[in-house]
Amino acid sequence: MTMRLGVVFCGLLLAVVANSHAEEMPASFDWLEVVAFAGHQTDYSGVFVYQYDNRVETSSIIHVTEANGEYEKLESLDGPKREIISHNGKVWDYINHKMVLVGSKYVHSGFPSLLPEQLSALEANYKARLLGVERVAGYNTQVILFQPQDNLRYSHKIWVHTDSGLLLKAAVLGDNNKVAEQYAFTQLQIGGKIDRSWVKECDSAGANAKDQPPEIAKDIKPIDSGWVADMLPSGFKKTLEIERNMHGRHAPVTQMVFSDGLSSISIFIEPNDSDEDDDEGLSSRGAVNLYHKVLDKNLITVVGEVPPRTVMQVLDSVRYNGK
Amino acid sequence: MKQKISVLMDGELFEDEADSLLDHIKIKRGSDVHNDWEIYHLIGDVLRQPEHIHCGLSAKVRERMQDEPTVLAPRVRAVKQRLRTIALSAAASLSAVGVVAWMSLQISPEVAPQLAMQQTAFRPASMHIKADANDYLMAHQEFSPSADMNGGTSYIRTVSYSKDAAQ
Numbered sequence: 001m002t003m004r005l006g007v008v009f010c011g012l013l014l015a016v017v018a019n020s021h022a023e024e025m026p027a028s029f030d031w032l033e034v035v036a037f038a039g040h041q042t043d044y045s046g047v048f049v050y051q052y053d054n055r056v057e058t059s060s061i062i063h064v065t066e067a068n069g070e071y072e073k074l075e076s077l078d079g080p081k082r083e084i085i086s087h088n089g090k091v092w093d094y095i096n097h098k099m100v101l102v103g104s105k106y107v108h109s110g111f112p113s114l115l116p117e118q119l120s121a122l123e124a125n126y127k128a129r130l131l132g133v134e135r136v137a138g139y140n141t142q143v144i145l146f147q148p149q150d151n152l153r154y155s156h157k158i159w160v161h162t163d164s165g166l167l168l169k170a171a172v173l174g175d176n177n178k179v180a181e182q183y184a185f186t187q188l189q190i191g192g193k194i195d196r197s198w199v200k201e202c203d204s205a206g207a208n209a210k211d212q213p214p215e216i217a218k219d220i221k222p223i224d225s226g227w228v229a230d231m232l233p234s235g236f237k238k239t240l241e242i243e244r245n246m247h248g249r250h251a252p253v254t255q256m257v258f259s260d261g262l263s264s265i266s267i268f269i270e271p272n273d274s275d276e277d278d279d280e281g282l283s284s285r286g287a288v289n290l291y292h293k294v295l296d297k298n299l300i301t302v303v304g305e306v307p308p309r310t311v312m313q314v315l316d317s318v319r320y321n322g323k
Numbered sequence: 324m325k326q327k328i329s330v331l332m333d334g335e336l337f338e339d340e341a342d343s344l345l346d347h348i349k350i351k352r353g354s355d356v357h358n359d360w361e362i363y364h365l366i367g368d369v370l371r372q373p374e375h376i377h378c379g380l381s382a383k384v385r386e387r388m389q390d391e392p393t394v395l396a397p398r399v400r401a402v403k404q405r406l407r408t409i410a411l412s413a414a415a416s417l418s419a420v421g422v423v424a425w426m427s428l429q430i431s432p433e434v435a436p437q438l439a440m441q442q443t444a445f446r447p448a449s450m451h452i453k454a455d456a457n458d459y460l461m462a463h464q465e466f467s468p469s470a471d472m473n474g475g476t477s478y479i480r481t482v483s484y485s486k487d488a489a490q
Contacts, residue, residue, distance in 0.1 A: 239466075240466050242466075244462070246458055246462060247458050248458065253462075255462060255466070257463075257466045257467065259467070264463070264467040266459070266462065266463035266466070266467070268459055268462070283456060285460065288460060288463075290456055290459060290460065292456075301459050303459050303460060303463040304463070305467075
C-alpha cells in the first residue's frame with residue numbers, strides 16, 4: 001500500500017516539478033506592446049496560413065509604412081479570389097481592378113495600442129511564460145504562453161520574431177490545450193525591397209472616395225444605450241459602445257465591445273423582427289463563439305474569442321438598466 | 324478460500340480482509356492459494372482477451388530475470404539516499420496537499436452550475452455559423468481591440484468571413 005502511494009506521490013511530485021520548472025521563466029507583458037508596435041511599424045511581405053476547425057486558408061500579405069500612414073494588402077491564395085486593401089482605418093475590396101470601399105476600422109488614437117489599464121488587467125488575469133526559442137518561417141522566434149487564471153477565456157500562444165518583434169505565429173488554445181485556431185507565416189520577407197505599386201492605386205481610390213463619403217462612418221455613432229452585462233469575466237473593460245447599421249437589418253443595432261487586452265467580447269442588441277422563436281443557439285468558428293437569444297422582444301447576440309460557457313454566461317446577464 | 328480470492332478479485336472484499344489475504348498470497352508462493360490466485364487471473368485474462376493467453380507468464384518472467392546480468396553498484400551513499408528519500412516523500416506529501424488545494428480551487432462552486440448548464444443547453448458547438456451570423460463576426464472583428472494587437476494581420480478572420488458571405 002505504502003509503495004503504491006509512494007509511486008503516486010512521485011508522479012505528482014514529477015508533475016509539480018515539471019510545472020514549476022516551466023514557471024521559472026515568467027514573461028513580461030511588455031512583449032505584447034513590442035508585438036503591436038512592430039506590427040504597425042515594420043515593412044514586410046509574406047504568406048501565412050490560417051487554420052480553424054478543420055479548414056486551412058492561405059493568404060499573402062504586404063504591409064508598408066509611408067509618411068501618411070500604413071498600407072496593407074491581403075490576398076486570399078485559395079478559394080475565391082479576394083483582395084483587401086486597408087489604409088488608415090479604411091478598408092477596400094479590390095474587385096475587377098476597381099477599389100470598392102467596404103468598411104472602416106475603428107482607428108485607435110496613436111500608440112501604444114495597449115493602454116496601461118489593459119496591461120494591468122492582463123497581469124491580473126493571465127500568467128505569461130517564456131517557452132523557449134523556436135523557428136518559424138526560417139526566423140528565430142521567442143515562444144510566449146499567456147495562460148488565463150480562470151476557465152472563462154482561452155490560452156494564447158505567440159511566436160515573436162526575436163529581432164523585429166513581429167508576430168510570426170499565434171495560436172488560441174481551447175480546452176485541453178487543443179488548438180482552436182492559429183495562423184502562421186510560412187514565408188516572410190522583413191524590410192528590403194517590397195512591392196509598393198498598389199499604394200498609388202490605393203491613394204487615388206482614397207481621393208475618389210472623398211466624392212462619395214463613406215456611409216459606413218456616418219452609420220456609426222457612439223451612444224449610451226443603457227444596456228449592461230453583469231457577468232463579464234474580470235478584467236473585461238468596455239472599449240466601445242455604438243449604434244450602427246448592419247447588413248440586412250432594418251433597425252440600428254447597438255454594439256458594445258469589451259476587452260481584457262487579449263480577447264474581446266461584443267454584445268449586439270437589436271429589436272427582434274424575426275418570426276422564428278427558434279433563434280436561440282450557440283455556434284462557433286475557430287476560437288470565436290457566438291450565442292444568441294431573444295430577450296423581451298430584443299435579439300441579443302454575444303460574440304467573442306472566449307469559450308462557449310463565457311458567451312452564454314455574458315448573454316444571460318445582459319439587462320436594460322436605462323430609464 | 325477460493326471464494327475469498329474471487330471476491331477479492333471482484334474488488335468486493337473489505338480492506339483489512341483484503342490486506343491479510345494478499346499477504347497470504349504473497350508469502351506462500353507456490354502454495355494452493357497462490358496457484359488459485361494465478362489461475363483466477365488467467366481465467367479473467369482469457370475471458371477478456373481470448374487471443375492473448377499468458378500461460379505461466381510469471382514463471383517465464385522469473386526465468387528471464389535470472390539470465391539478466393546483475394548490476395554491481397557501490398553502496399556508499401546508502402545513508403544519504405535514505406535521507407533524500409525522506410526529504411522527497413516529505414516534498415511529495417506537501418505537493419500532494421498543494422495539488423489537492425489547487426484542484427479544489429479549480430472546482431469552485433460557480434463552475435459547477437456552468438458545467439451543468441453546458442451539458443444541458445449545449446448544441447454542438449461545431450455547428451457552423453450561419454451566413455447572417457457572419458455579419459456579427461465581421462462587426463465584432465471590426466472593432467475588436469485585441470485584433471489590433473496583431474498589428475497588420477488583424478484582417479485574417481475578416482478575409483475568411485467575407486469569403487463565406489460572398490459564396
